[in-house]
Amino acid sequence: MVRRISIFGATGSIGQSTLDLIRRDRAHFRVVALTGGQNIARLAADAREFGAEIAVTADPALLPDLRAALSGSGIEAAAGEAAITEAAARPAEWFMSAIVGIAGLAPGLAALEQGTTLALANKESLVAAGPLLMETARRHGARILPVDSEHSAIFQALAGEEAAAVERVTITASGGAFRDWPLERLAHATPEEAATHPNWSMGQRITIDSASMFNKALEIIETHEYFGFSPDQIEVLVHPQSLVHALVTFRDGATMAHLGAPDMRHAIGHALYWPERRELPVVRLDLAAAGQLDFAAPDPARYPALALAREVMEMGGLAGAAFNGAKEHALTAFIERRIGFTQMAEVVAAVLEAIGRAGSHRAGAFTLANVAAMDQMARQEAERIINRITG
Ligand code: NDP
Ligand code: MG
Secondary structure, three states, X not given: OOEEEEEEOOOOHHHHHHHHHHHOOHHHEEEEEEEEOOOHHHHHHHHHXXXXXXXXXXXXXXXXXXXXXXXXXXXXXXXXXXXXXXXXXXXXXXXXXXXXXXXXXXXXXXXXXXXXXXXEOOHHHHHHHHHHXXXXXXXXXXXXXXXXXXXXXXXXXXXXXXXXXXXXXXXEEOOOOOOXXXXXXXXXXOHHHHOOOOOOOOOHHHHHHHHHOHHHHHHHHHHHHHHOOOHHHEEXXXXXXXXXXXXXEEOOOOEEEEEOOOOOHHHHHXXXXXXXXXXXXXXXXXXXXXXXXXXXXXXXXXXXXXXXXXXXXXXXXXXXXXXXXXXXXXXXXXXXXXXXXXXXXXXXXXXXXXXXXXXXXXXXXXXXXXXXXXXXXXXXXXXXXXXXXXX
């Protein structure tokens, strides 16, 4: 059987790993849409290699370049946010949602409306609009399969078990680039230093989020939204080796752990072939070589983002959209060297405080328009705070 698939964020780290798996199993897939952003050369080369029906760049200014790069291929070219969402409405059986940031939400929703399968790497859409995403999937009979490694791990550890039998789940974190840095040094950390990950090879933004643990904060909320576990059932452990991805503890005291090499092609391949298990080109676990597995409770002073995630879940409503928007804005400001590394958490905390005080997170229902408005409000508030603290 040949499956029609589309990859959103094809030119990124997850998108390229997905194409790597497709390349090894070409006969079974027909590529419908590939989307990218700035990397037109990559997008066009992949669209040609895989014989895509359409290639879409997020940036309208790059449409002439994309057209030129695809000339003579018969592949359609399009550009802009709306064109990406339109491409998600093209019939396909499997979608990879791997755009970075809130831009992944609208195409994810459009894909779910087809009632097929959405492999979800774009955690931002679950954090900002979990109830909207889950309800859209339910209404259209679509399935969301987790691609984030911790969530794929929980999904696999839960196979055949009742959710009600779960006492708690634990997601692991490497601790990021600054795990062993003295605390006083963190304020002076540069974007380049933050963008080196000890174990995983990922996009720049998620790698920096790993150093600050905003990534883990997003994942706590992602766990809550996707699986429905209550905040007090979700724990985080620092695990420097990144070999155990998540643990599920059942009410009888048994704990099921998911282990594997830190290679996203495992979680992507699991979602690609689910419910079957196929051979995947990932390094097999060698515990004798690893020698030891270490675990520690995260230090709240080093990783203030974790407490913010708890606050967001307590606030409820559209607080997740505010959190994600503020985090994305603060992260960009850090990358642009407008604020320091530790100021990212300060900015996000202040935004949550302001939104909570005004009660605006409880203002509206979970619609795409309300999520987008809250996202914008949080970015504006973050910008105000950044201007204040940078004087
Ligand atoms: P990358 O930065 O490597 O790739 C992001 C992709 O999104 C690229 O294709 C990029 O295009 C495209 N893109 C960027 N901005 C926009 C926009 N405004 N509109 C449309 N497309 C855009 O990110 P990753 O692959 O690392 O991460 C993708 C998602 O997967 C994120 O949500 C991340 O949190 C999640 N994830 C990633 C993991 C990983 O190992 N990398 C692990 C778990 C989750 P271009 O590059 O051409 O500009
Ligand atoms: Mg993860």
